Amino acid sequence: MLENEQLDDFKKLSDAELIRLYKNGSQTAFQQLALRYIFIIRNKSSEFHNAFMENDDLLQEGLLGLHNAVCSFNENSNTSFRTYAGICIRNRLVSAVRAANAEKNKINNSVSSIDTVSDIPIPSNCEPENVFIINEELTSLLNYIKNNLSSTELSVLSCYLDGMTYKQIAAKLNLTGKACDNAMQRVRKKLKIKG
8 A cells, every 4th residue: 555645646646647647557546536536426426316326336337437538538639637537427427327227128128027927936736815915925026126126236136036147247237246246235235135
């Protein structure tokens, strides 16, 4: 870990200097840029607060937008990095929300197709009143899941229930392993599942 004096030195550097340092391999330079731009990321992600994504996922997408800005910024352009970063962050958030919305619609369509839970097997030796109770509970559970999980959480849960590993889920949904794990932890918390 860097000494406080070195961290203070990074605070004094301009955005352009930090970008150059990051492109030359300094992770601390990106951390300083992230600290410097977190308020913009929070501000832009708050525009999508009621979207189909959790706040943590929106912030993570905003950080990825900042990372894209840092990697692709051209110092010789007439645009300031602050303006360029704001555009990259917003574009990343818009893309992520659109993808989440499309995924949620896809999942809602597939979940709504089993709203009657007739596709879920029930043992044939159940008495009719127990079948009715089971169907009611399953319908209630499906409605709870549809109404309380974000699209990312629904996607991760669906893949997980299909037997996929976190690595496979991350690859399929174009997420990081950490984002996958975070989504599954939120699912467990919301559904109170012990893992």
